[in-house]
Amino acid sequence: MTGNVESAARAVDVWKSYGTGEAAVTALAGVSVEFDRGRFTAIMGPSGSGKSTLMHCLAGLDTIDSGDVWIGATKVNGLRDKGLTELRRSQVGFIFQQFNLLPTLTAEENITLPLAIGGQKVDRAWFDAVIDTVGLRDRLTHRPTQLSGGQQQRVACARALVARPEVVFADEPTGNLDSRSGAEVLGFLRRSAHEFGQTVVMVTHDPNAASYADRVIFLADGRIVRELHDPTAAAVLDTMKVLDGDDRLVVA
Amino acid sequence: MLKATLKSVLARKLRLVLSGLAVVLGVMFVSGSFVLTDTLDRSFKDLFATVYSEVDVEVAVKPKVDQDNPEAARAGTLTADDVKAVESVDGVRTAVGDVIGSARPIGENGKVLTTSGAPRVGTAWRDGGQEEMREGHPPRRDDEVAISAYLAETGGFQVGEQVSVLTLEPKRTFTVAGIFGYPGNRASLGGELTTAFTETTAQQLLLGTPGAFSGITVRADDGVSQAVLRDRIQAALGDAYQVKTGEQLAKEQADEIGEGLAFFNYVLLGFAGIALFVGIFIILNTFSIIVAQRTRELALLRAMGASRKQMIGSVVVEAVVIGLIASVVGLGAGIGVGALLANVFSTIGGGSLHLAGIAVPPSAIISSFAVGIIVTVLAALLPALRASRIAPVAALREAATPDRPLTRLTVAGGALSLVGGGMLGFGFAGGSLWPILSGLLLSFIGVALLTPLISRPVVSLIGKLLAWSMPGTLGRRNSARNPRRTAITAAALMVGIALITGVSVVLTSATTSITKVADTQIKADLIISGESTNGQAGGTFGPDRVEKVLATPGVESAFGWYNDGVLIDGQRKFGTVVTDVPAMERIFGLTSTSGTISDLEDGEIGLDEATATALNLRQGGTATVQTTKGEQRAYTVAFVLAKTTLVADSVFLPRSTADEFALAQVNTAFVKTDPGANVADVRKSIEPLFADNPEVSVQDLSSFVRQQTAQLDTVLLMIQILLALAILIAVLGVINTLALSVIERTRELGLLRAIGMRRAQVMRMITVESVVISVFGALLGLVVGTALGVAAVQALKDQGFTDLGIPWMQLGSYLLIAAGVGVVAAILPAIRAARLNVLQAISYE
Incomplete structure (x- = not known):
């Protein structure tokens, strides 16, 4: 099987379980999914549904038991640490919920860190474009402690984009932000998909956040159970309610 | 509360080990010193008890001047009549x-x-002594000797072979007639080399007088105590004789060695103290970091109603537990090290000293626990106080507390440094030890307190030199992140490096000064002297050899001297007889303040200016002089030499007095060659004159100076070895700081790995941080140490330290070593950091 140039990331019948024997928990049970280039996808699901595991496996942060995972033309499973590091450095961008930045570096240094680690030159035009989009031009020399939470997350977004990765993975990027800062970050992720053609995959449990995506994938018990395209917040919420009903799960 | 603390200690095994290790090493040093010196002390007591086990009373000639050199000839000899007189008591x-x-x-x-x-003893063979003939027979002819089994072993001699021996006379060759040992299958009593001659040979070679005896060994009749017999013999012989019991002699000799051992113990304990002082820095730092990391935990306890006292208590209990465990381990390790060193000493060092059993003296146990616990608690006190000031709300806040200003630290550090420097200056000026030691201590603490302030600019400068890539930059920034932590880690390293540097500067200055004095003031081209090995002087020669040297073609002038202790107006001075005073005047470039420098007539002495002033004598004055063998006589001062560094504390005596010295032989001769003569050629023609005496060497001036200064290199080496432990502990500190930082920055490391940092890059980042800290510490040490050394040299200017010598090469190598140490210290923390599981690290709380 070869990588599909049309999809930025792809999972084929991925199985993953934790623990052994009685205590074994199946986190992913035969997940197959493709993420099209230049689209913004949200992965949703209740706690324990396997959404974070799926993202970690796609990004090469976690190993899988069987199946295949591709990032662009690179097969992720089977890569050793060196290959995975190379993959993370050049083909994947990350935005975490918190602690995204190194406190000893300025905003600009944090943004260019992946390039500096790889010893690559910064593409100034692209850097300027990204900076202006996230609106951080006047904050570049600040240290993380001098930035607000929203500003810190925007720095993290800029960092994820600056190396032009195949995919940007965002793990609850707005989980620690107030709604206004969250809206700014989500708006930026959407624009980077539509204006820069950047593939973005976001894990979230917030229906409103998911409504910014082009496509929402719902996970439950390690399987993909539903999919929405160009969703509204209301549609997402309805789907969640339906799924909750199926699984008799109570979501506050 | 206590239970919570103990659980918390056990949960942090790594920290326990790292901070405990510093104490363990220090305590090990302390208890090891006590065990070693105690074992050796008892071994020597046993040794002398054995040596004198067959002696009830010993009679000798009472020395007129105390002897320094145990191998020198006796103060005087006894005759066969004396033996008869004793027999009749x-x-x-x-x-x-x-x-x-x-x-x-x-x-x-x-x-x-x-x-x-x-x-290295020569004796006349006596049947019926402690010696047990193992092989062959006692010496019967004058060309036969019996040798001790230890000598046979050391020299590889067998019965029937030839052995050459140096005595008062040059080399003589004998046939080994027999090999003897001692009771208990011992090869020697205490590592001595014994050669037994026939009586007449021994009297000629060892005492230089036929029919003479060095002493009389007396055995008492049954029922007569040693003390009673001693008093009877003393009464019979009179005051010119020294009569002592066997017990008394055994005790005196054991005590003399015991004094040396006690001093040795103090020196070792001094170095142990330095190691522990460095240990305090490490423990202080560890506890500070632990308290900082536990801020939320401690604040939570506060919020639940724990009092400040309980907060302090919880940290102090942790310290006591660590101190206690470390003391036990350190004591155990110290006993092992002490026993090991005692064995090394007895087998390699002391030849075959029969070791008394290893025992643990109470002093070792008491000092181990006192030192271990006090040091740990002392070091934990500051962090404990800080823990008590944590507000309950801190539990709710993020742990990021803003940097506290360094003003108070800096002011305190400056004040302490000034006071310490002042005490040092006072101590150097007065030459007294305690102000120097306390000054050193205060200065070190003062500089350590100033270090956080200095660290900012210096660390960023060092970092810039090392950090050329992104991981390097991150490492540099990390090392500047917490100035206090970096500073205290570096300061620990500073102490050891500063002391080594200070000693190096002083010793290099000594070498420079000696070399300069030799170059500018001694006009001798060749120097003939005995080589001293392990402080055992040997290699004297008869004055006739000096005459023969003078007669050698190419020699312009030469003089030799004899030395012995003398009493002048009751004070002990260095008595010197010079074969040719005018030659000395020319070769040493001496001038006089009064009188004419010339050969001394009988009844005349010459003095150097300092000695004359000390004795309150001037030219024309009279003084009474007591030599080792002669009678006390009055002498007139013929000349006083102007101040010179070449002769000090000396009394020059006329040639006839040489016979009154313990050893009437020349020990050093200075030779000036004819202008235009080839020094190497002259040396070649002089050397055969001393072919029969391998203890004597003929050297040109520069190699003679090198030989003299080589001893200073040995001193430096010893000090470096002893300070190595302090540096080792400082290295543990660097490892500790890095390891704790790695734990603290788990999330950051995870993030770096997640965005594509390679394992090798992570390791490089940690290594740069480590090297920056180490090099910073070394730089501090070099600066402080050089300042100390320069101050000491200035203070010793009058004692002959005329020139300051900075050992640049050595200082450079210390810096390189520190950088290497940084790399080594980073290995474990770097591996730990590189092995972090990325996924776990980014979700680490």
Whole structure:
């Protein structure tokens, strides 16, 4: 099987379980999914549904038991640490919920860190474009402690984009932000998909956040159970309610 | 509360080990010193008890001047009449005349055999002594000797072979007639080399007088105590004789060695103290970091109603637990090290000193626990106070507390440094030890307190030199992140490096000064002297050899000197007889303040200016002089030499007095060659004159100076070895700081790995941080140490430290070593950081 140039990331019948024997928990049970280039996808699901595991496996942060995972033309499973590091450095961008930045570096240094680690030159035009989009031009020399939470997350977004990765993975990027800062970050992720053609995959449990995506994938018990395209917040919420009903799960 | 603390201690095993290790090493040093010196002390007591086990009373000539050199000839000799006189005293069973002196056998390679302090003894063979003939027979002819089994072993001699021996006379060769040992299958009593001659040979070679005895060994009749017999013999012989009991002699000699051992112990404890002082920095730092990391936990306890006292208590209990465990482990390790060193000493060092059993003296146990616990608690006190000031709300806040300003630290550090420097200056000026030591201590603490302030600019500068890539930059920034932590880690390293540097500067200055004095003031081209090995002087020669040297073609002038302790107006000085005073005047470039420098007539002495002033004597004055063998006489001061660094503390005596010295032989001769003569050629023609005496060497001036200064290199090496432990502990500190930082920055490391940092890059980042800290510490140490050294040299200017010498090469190598140490210290923390599981690290709380 070869990588599909049309999809930025792809999972084929991925199985993953934790623990052994009685205590074994199946986190992913035969997940197959493709993420099209230049689209913004949200992965949703209740706690324990396997959404974070799926993202970690796609990004090469976690190993899988069987199946295949591709990032662009690179097969992720089977890569050793060196290959995975190379993959993370050049083909994947990350935005975490918190602690995204190194406190000893300025905003600009944090943004260019992946390039500096790889010893690559910064593409100034692209850097300027990204900076202006996230609106951080006047904050570049600040240290993380001098930035607000929203500003810190925007720095993290800029960092994820600056190396032009195949995919940007965002793990609850707005989980620690107030709604206004969250809206700014989500708006930026959407624009980077539509204006820069950047593939973005976001894990979230917030229906409103998911409504910014082009496509929402719902996970439950390690399987993909539903999919929405160009969703509204209301549609997402309805789907969640339906799924909750199926699984008799109570979501506050 | 106590239970919570103990659980918390056990949960942090790594920290326990790292901070405990510093204490363990220090305590090990302390208890090891006590065990070692105690074992050796008891071994020497046993040794002398054995040596004198067959002696009830010993009679000798009372020395007129105290002897320094145990191998030198006796103060005087006894005659056969003396032996008869002792024999006739009531209560004497036997009285045997001893002939004991110095005999240095020559090994197969032509070099004189040496020991590590035990004497090389020549005796007259006596039947019925402690000696047990193992092989062959006692010496019967004048060309036969019996040798001790230890000498046979050391020199590889067998019965029937030839052995050459140096005594008062040059090399003489004998046939080994027999080999003897001692009771208990011992090869020697205490590592000494013994050669037994026939009585007449021994008297001639060892005492230089036929029919003479060095002492009389007396055995008492049954029922007569040693003390009673001693008093009877003393009464019979009179005051010119020294009469001592066997017990008394054993005790005196053991005590003398015991004093040396006690001093040795103080020196070791001093170095242990330095190691522990460095340990305090490490523990202080560890506890500070632990308290900082536990801020939320401690605040939570506060919020639940724990009092400040309980907060302090919880940290102090943790310290006591660590101190206690470390003391036990350190004591155990110290006993092992002490026993090991005692064994090394007895087998390699002392030849075959029979070791008394290893025991643990109470002093070792008491000091181990006192030192271990006090040091740990002392170091934990500051962090404990800080823990108590944590507000309950801190539990709710993020742990990021803003940097506290360094003003108070800096002011305190400056004040302490000033006070310490002042005390140092006072101590150096007065030459007293305590102000110097406390000054040193205060200065070190003061500089350590100033270090956080200095660290900012210096660390960023060092970092810039090292950090050329992104991981390097991150490492540099990390090392500047917490100035206090970096500073205290570096300061620990500073202490050891500063002391080594200070000593290096002083010793290099000494070498420079000696070399300069030799170059500018001594006009001798060749120097003939005995080589001293392990402090055992040997290699004297008869004055006739000096005459022969003078007659050698190419020699312009030459003089030799004899030395012995003398009493002048009751004070002990260095008595010197010079074969040719005018030659000395020319070769040393001496001038006089009064009188004319010339050969001394009988009844005349010469003094150097300092000695004359000390004795309140001037030219024309009279003084009474007591030599080792002669009678006390009045002398007139013929000349006083102007101040010179070449002769100090000296009394010059006329040539006739040389016979009154313990050893009437020249020990050093200075030779000036004819202008235009080839020094190497002259040396070649002089050397055969001393071919029969391998202890004597003929050297040109520069190699003679190098030989003299080489001893200073040995001193430096010893000090470096002893300070190595302090540096090792400082390295533990660097490892500790890095390891704790790695734990603290788990999330950051995870993030770096997640965005594509390679394992090698992570390791490089940690290594740069480590090297920056180490190099910073070394730089501090070099600066402080050089300042200390320069101050000491300035203070010692009048004691002959005329020139300051900075050992640039050595200082450079210390810096390189520190950088290397940084790399080594980073290995474990770097591996730990590189092995972090990325996924776990980014979700780490």
